[in-house]
Every structure is written in structure tokens, then in C-alpha cells.
Amino acid sequence: MKKYFQSAGNDLPASIVVLLVALPLCLGIALGSGAPLFSGIIAGVVGGVVIGLLSGSQLSVSGPAAGLTVIVATAILKLQVYEAFLLAVVIAGVIQLILGFIKAGVIGDYVPNSVIKGMLAAIGLILILKQFPHLVGYDTDFVGDENFRQNDQQNTFTGMFQAIRYITPAAVIIGIVSLAILMFWERRFIKKNKVLNLIPGALVAVIAGVLLNQYFAISQPQYVLGNKHLVSLPVAGNLDQFLSFFTFPDIQYMNNPDVWVSALTLAIVASLETLLGIEAVDKLDPLKRVSPPNRELKAQGVGNIFSGLIGGLPLTSVVVRSSANVSAGARTKVSSIMHGLLLLVCVMLIPTLLNKIPLSALAAVLIFTGYKLAKVSLFKEFFQKGWDQFIPFIVTIMAILFTDLLIGILIGISVGLFFMIRNNFRSAVMVVNDRNHYLIRLRKDVSFLNKPIIKKNLEDIPQNASLLIDATRADYIDKDVIEEINNFLLHAHLKNIRIDIRKSVHKPMHLLLNEPKLTIQ
Numbered sequence: 001m002k003k004y005f006q007s008a009g010n011d012l013p014a015s016i017v018v019l020l021v022a023l024p025l026c027l028g029i030a031l032g033s034g035a036p037l038f039s040g041i042i043a044g045v046v047g048g049v050v051i052g053l054l055s056g057s058q059l060s061v062s063g064p065a066a067g068l069t070v071i072v073a074t075a076i077l078k079l080q081v082y083e084a085f086l087l088a089v090v091i092a093g094v095i096q097l098i099l100g101f102i103k104a105g106v107i108g109d110y111v112p113n114s115v116i117k118g119m120l121a122a123i124g125l126i127l128i129l130k131q132f133p134h135l136v137g138y139d140t141d142f143v144g145d146e147n148f149r150q151n152d153q154q155n156t157f158t159g160m161f162q163a164i165r166y167i168t169p170a171a172v173i174i175g176i177v178s179l180a181i182l183m184f185w186e187r188r189f190i191k192k193n194k195v196l197n198l199i200p201g202a203l204v205a206v207i208a209g210v211l212l213n214q215y216f217a218i219s220q221p222q223y224v225l226g227n228k229h230l231v232s233l234p235v236a237g238n239l240d241q242f243l244s245f246f247t248f249p250d251i252q253y254m255n256n257p258d259v260w261v262s263a264l265t266l267a268i269v270a271s272l273e274t275l276l277g278i279e280a281v282d283k284l285d286p287l288k289r290v291s292p293p294n295r296e297l298k299a300q301g302v303g304n305i306f307s308g309l310i311g312g313l314p315l316t317s318v319v320v321r322s323s324a325n326v327s328a329g330a331r332t333k334v335s336s337i338m339h340g341l342l343l344l345v346c347v348m349l350i351p352t353l354l355n356k357i358p359l360s361a362l363a364a365v366l367i368f369t370g371y372k373l374a375k376v377s378l379f380k381e382f383f384q385k386g387w388d389q390f391i392p393f394i395v396t397i398m399a400i401l402f403t404d405l406l407i408g409i410l411i412g413i414s415v416g417l418f419f420m421i422r423n424n425f426r427s428a429v430m431v432v433n434d435r436n437h438y439l440i441r442l443r444k445d446v447s448f449l450n451k452p453i454i455k456k457n458l459e460d461i462p463q464n465a466s467l468l469i470d471a472t473r474a475d476y477i478d479k480d481v482i483e484e485i486n487n488f489l490l491h492a493h494l495k496n497i498r499i500d501i502r503k504s505v506h507k508p509m510h511l512l513l514n515e516p517k518l519t520i521q
Contacts (some may be wrong), residue, residue: 010222012335014330017203018335019343022202022272022363023354026043026044030313034080039312042310047061047063048061048337049064050340052336055291056280056295057281059322062300066144066405078262079262081251084249086247089314091259093302096271100294106294107275116279119400122479124373124374126288128374129160131143131366135175136226137166154487159289170220170223170358171225171358174361175364178206178364187259195466196443225358235351262316284322284323298327388487392416421449430443443474445475463497465497466497468502473503
């Protein structure tokens with residue numbers, strides 16, 4: 001408990017930044033999912049408070065995720081009744097609890113580092129590309145959309161070009177001023193000032209955006225931003241009306257097979273995104289703490305049960321909010337919990353004030369977050385690591401940009417797996433030559449994948465050469481490889497090649513070159 005109090009000076013300002021990032025995303029994802037707007041707010045509150053309390057991750061922030069938008073929209077359309085969809089969310093939470101107890105969280109450990117860093121860079125680029133239209137006042141697509149193909153029949157790139165044709169001057173001014181403030185707030189003298197360092201730059205940028213729009217309303221009414229360019233929270237006139245925003249699942253749909261199919265789909269996809277999310281956040285953590293994945297699945301399960309019971313969208317660990325949390329200087333889970341509480345208090349007490357926030361100011365905050373995730377230095381770092389790291393990194397980025405997060409990750413893992421197999425089977429065979437003396441050393445596990453390279457190296461040995469085939473360091477040699485070597489031995493005398501074959505006497509490799517036609521020296 002002591003560490004939480006010690007980090008309060010970092011966590012409380014960070015929670016405000018996360019609140020500003022989460023607010024438009026919660027509303028946008030609910031809008032894009034075809035769900036009630038307030039369902040996104042409920043999910044944001046539950047993700048911050050409930051999952052924040054139960055999670056073992058200190059910096060991860062959970063909430064409604066853009067990666068689930070299509071799945072949620074499809075499920076709501078198929079089930080037709082929102083209460084039936086909420087039942088599917090509750091069941092999905094139960095499934096996640098079971099996955100946590102059977103220790104399925106280990107899946108996240110098998111994702112290569114190059115793919116995780118590629119995912120972070122891709123999300124950064126997506127934030128920059130997707131938020132640019134909102135920065136200039138073109139708000140046809142919902143905030144928080146991460147898919148390449150948009151609901152407005154555009155895609156990521158055509159949406160940008162379309163935005164340039166429909167620029168809103170006031171939004172551009174507010175967006176540029178907000179970006180300038182965010183960059184200014186990163187200056188060293190701000191960081192060193194004890195008072196200014198406690199004030200989040202994102203909060204200053206958003207307040208400046210609100211004040212600028214109010215100035216336009218007073219002195220330049222032709223430029224003032226309309227409601228479609230502002231945050232759009234549902235406003236309750238009294239407590240009863242506020243409570244009416246909450247919806248509850250209907251148990252009578254338990255026998256509907258579509259409910260169970262939707263629940264299973266949500267549980268699997270949300271769990272995968274969560275495991276990838278906490279892996280990514282751990283990479284961003286300055287202290288390099290490791291989040292327990294099985295505990296995270298249990299926390300997400302409880303969170304989804306709770307969210308579904310009161311009308312919220314399904315939850316995952318969200319990289320955008322988590323990365324904003326890290327870059328804002330958070331140190332512990334207090335930031336995530338506080339952002340959830342602040343979100344609840346704000347929508348209860350000051351929704352009218354929140355509805356004055358320009359989307360262009362929030363877009364500036366998200367673009368700045370994206371820049372931090374996709375710095376040029378990250379690309380240079382992976383380029384210097386070699387092609388086996390750089391290519392999976394780049395492929396992951398491109399795949400996520402042109403599809404969606406989950407598909408892009410799977411493509412990145414496939415490419416990473418290819419390079420891993422390639423490196424393994426290449427390192428299993430070492431060839432050395434000195435003048436007319438050749439050494440072929442078999443190491444580790446020599447599988448059938450090594451057969452082509454062994455065959456080529458054997459056939460490349462010139463006439464009158466001396467060859468040593470050393471198998472003393474091999475743990476396993478595939479029968480196909482043994483047969484290939486035996487075939488070479490049958491015709492090696494035609495090139496007058498002298499051969500010495502050695503195998504370890506300490507390893508019981510009964511399959512190793514034991515054909516009667518061989519003579520082991």
C-alpha cells in the first residue's frame with residue numbers, strides 16, 4: 001500500500017490523461033458497435049475500477065476495445081435484443097475465468113518480441129492516420145476505429161484524403177494549438193518544474209481547445225464548432241434518468257445458441273487481445289515489470305461479468321489507453337482505478353461541460369500518443385538487429401494497418417515463425433572448408449528441413465577432396481538426412497572423395513548412419 005501513496009504524484013495526473021483519451025474512445029466504440037452510447041462509458045468505468053483492482057498489471061488500462069467492434073456489432077445484429085447480447089458478455093466473462101484457472105495465459109509468452117513491438121508501432125501509426133481527419137474536423141468515422149475499412153465506406157488512407165477536402169477551420173486551429181501545447185509540455189524545463197510537472201499537458205491542451213471554441217462562439221460565431229465536432233455524452237436530467245441508462249441481461253435467452261456462439265467468440269478474441277496488450281505494456285514499462293497473464297484473464301473475466309450485468313460493452317486490455325498511461329508517467333494501478341472513478345464522476349456531475357470538448361483537441365492527444373509509440377528510433381533499432389527481426393516487425397505493422405489488430409498479429413507471428421524455423425535449420429548444419437579439406441558438422445536437431453542444404457553442400461564438394469562428417473554434437477538426425485548422406489557415400493568414390501564419419505559414443509543414436517554399407521572411422 002505504501003508504494004501506491006508514494007506514486008500518487010505520478011498516478012493522479014496520469015489518470016486525467018487516460019480519462020481524456022478514454023472518454024472519446026468509449027463513446028466512439030459504442031457508436032461504431034451499434035450499442036447505446038452509455039454502454040461504452042459503463043465499460044470504461046468497469047475496466048478502470050473493477051479490472052484495475054483485480055489485475056496484476058500495474059500499468060495496463062482496460063476498457064471497450066476497437067478490435068471487438070465488428071464482433072460486437074455482428075452479435076447485436078444477430079441477437080437483435082441488446083439484453084441478449086449482455087447475457088453473451090456475462091457468459092464470455094465466465095469463460096475467461098475458466099481460461100484463467102486452467103492457465104491458458106501462457107499463450108501470450110509465445111508471441112515474438114518483434115511482433116509485439118510491431119504491434120505497438122502499428123497502433124501508433126493508426127492513431128496518427130485515423131485521428132488526422134478528426135484533427136481537421138472531418139468526423140464522419142467514429143473515434144477509436146482501428147480497422148482499415150471504415151463504416152463510412154472509406155478506408156484509412158482515402159479517409160485522410162477526404163478529410164483534406166472538408167477541412168473545418170476552427171477544428172484545425174484548435175488541433176494545431178493543442179499539438180503545440182503537448183510538444184511544449186515535453187520540454188525539459190517543464191519536467192523539472194515541480195508544479196508544472198504535476199499538470200498533465202493533455203489537460204492543458206483540452207482546456208485550451210474548449211476556451212478557443214468558446215472564443216469563436218463569442219467573437220467569430222461563423223467558425224464555432226457544431227455539436228458533431230464535440231464530445232457527445234448522454235445527459236441525464238435527474239438520478240432516475242441517469243439510472244435508466246443502465247441495462248440488464250435477460251436470462252430467458254440462455255437457450256439461444258447464438259448467445260453461446262457470440263459469448264465464445266468474444267471470450268477468445270478478448271482474451272487474445274488482452275494477453276497481447278499486457279505483453280505490449282510490459283515492454284513499455286520503464287521498470288520492466290511482468291504482468292501475471294492468468295491473473296489478468298481472471299480479472300478480465302470478472303470485469304466482463306460485471307460489465308455485462310449492468311449494460312456495458314465487453315472489455316479487454318487496451319494498448320492505446322495503456323500507452324497513454326505509461327507516457328503520462330504512471331507508476332502503479334492507481335492511475336487506472338482513478339481514471340475509472342473520474343469517468344464515473346464526470347458523466348454523473350459534469351456531462352454538459354464534457355460535451356464542450358472539441359474532438360480535434362482529443363485527436364491531438366491521441367496523435368501525440370501515436371507519435372510516441374511509432375518513433376523513428378524504434379524502426380532504426382529493429383533494422384540494426386537484422387532481417388530476421390526487422391522483417392517480422394515491418395510485416396506486423398503493414399498487416400495491422402491493412403487489416404485489423406488480431407489478423408495482423410497472426411500474420412506477424414507466422415512470419416516470425418518462418419524466420420525462427422529458418423534460423424534453426426540453418427544453424428543445425430555448419431560447413432567449413434580449408435583448401436581441399438571439408439567439414440560438415442551436424443548440430444542440435446537435424447530435421448528433414450535440413451535435407452536440401454545438406455544435399456547441396458555434399459554435392460558441391462570437389463574431386464580429390466577430404467570430407468569429415470561430424471555428428472558428435474547432434475541430438476537427433478532425421479532418417480531422410482541419414483538416407484541422403486548414405487546416397488552420397490555410394491557415389492563419392494567416383495569423385496575420389498575421402499570420407500571420415502564420426503558420431504558420439506555417449507549418445508544412443510541408433511538411427512545415425514548405421515547402414516551396413518557405411519564404415520564409421
